[in-house]
Amino acid sequence: MSTVRTLVVPRPGVLAVEETPEPPLGEGSFRAETVYSGVSAGTELTWFRGTSPYLATGWDAELGLFDAAGEPRSFPVRQLGYMEVARVTDSRTPAVAEGAMVAMAYGHASVVHADPVTRHVVPLPDGLDPLLGVFVAHLGPICVNGVLHAAADAGGRELRDGVAGRLVVVVGGGAIGLLVGLLARVSGAAEVVVVDPTPQRRAAAAGLGLTAVDDTPDVARDLKTRWRHGPADHGADVVFQCRGQSAALATALRCARPQATVVDLAFYTGGAPDLALGEEFHHNGLAVRCAQIGRVPRGLAHAWDRARLSRETLGLLTVAGDLVRAHLLTDVVPVDEAPALFADLSERRRHVISAVLDYRAA
DSSP states (O other): OOEEEEEEBSSTTOOEEEEEEOOOOOTTOEEEEEEEEEEOHHHHHHHHHTOOGGGTSEEETTTTEEETTSOOOOSSBOOOOOOEEEEEEEESSTTSOTTOEEEEOOOSBSEEEEOTTTSOOEEOOTTSOGGGGGGTTTHHHHHHHHHHHHHHHTTOSSGGGGTBTOEEEEEOOSHHHHHHHHHHHHTTBSEEEEEOSOHHHHHHHHHTTOEEEOOOTTHHHHHHHHOEEETTEESEEEEEEOSSSHHHHHHHHHHEEEEEEEEEOOOOOSOOTTOOTTTHHHHTTOEEEEOOTTOOOTTOTTTOOHHHHHHHHHHHHHHHHHHHHHHTEEEEEEGGGHHHHHHHHHTTOSOOSEEEEEOTTO
16 A cells, blocks of 8 residues: 655654555546645745644634634644646546646645646646646746736736736745746846845846836835826836735835725735834725635636636746746755754744645655
């Protein structure tokens, strides 16, 4: 009987391997062996460190409420990761062919059994570098959905409608921020400026053809001085906030022109001591729109679903995959080194933009 090896967090600060017997493959399902699994450091470190809000309070998915009276999640945490690429080794469904390379979101496990009726499965085209497939099922759609929210805010229905010909700021140069910026650029933005304090991330942004600036106290003044639309009308047409810190949201609000929208893709786990809503947010009549992957903009659900978000991601990787491979995929490590990688990331001993666990030699 074969064994499934899954990365789990048995307690805060520890990453371990859990081995379980592989069950029989059911009819209508397929079996796939993991080739690569991307690490979403921001989200996964909240589980690794024990700071996820799900560990402190219960989440009522029906009402959309965190409730202190509810049952919180607890350790061990077994569902880590959502950026997997796998090769199908056995299929009992005509929907997925044996030998196919597919992108899915099932976590850091060596083997998966999946039903294509209930699971989002994206076959990867033959010409695509499988490493890039880690972005296709979930993280890329997060980014596409963010740009789609900007389009909906502008009254549009296509990705170009929110950014074409417009001045765009992206706060945060992690993987999501850089992919959002790249998508805005290829969708016709007049200029895309990535604001980030980290030199390595600014270098990656420049490599993608984006303008990169440091997150200094003067960054909003510098951009607004350069971007004048008219009297008392300066700043970015749309801002994408992609860094999970309230100070970054404050920067995003400061960079926006009056009555603009900040599309927020960040995941916040702390409070918001840096957010003074009586300042730019109030005086410039700004809006903040959360672009959460579980929802496309209201009114566009009939035209946009997870499959289309993935197709748009594949389209971006088709035209700019070489740039993404060169500047975003900074670390590819054997899966056996995952515990050391997580410890280094948690303690900030190692800087990555996107890390990928390689299962081929496991």
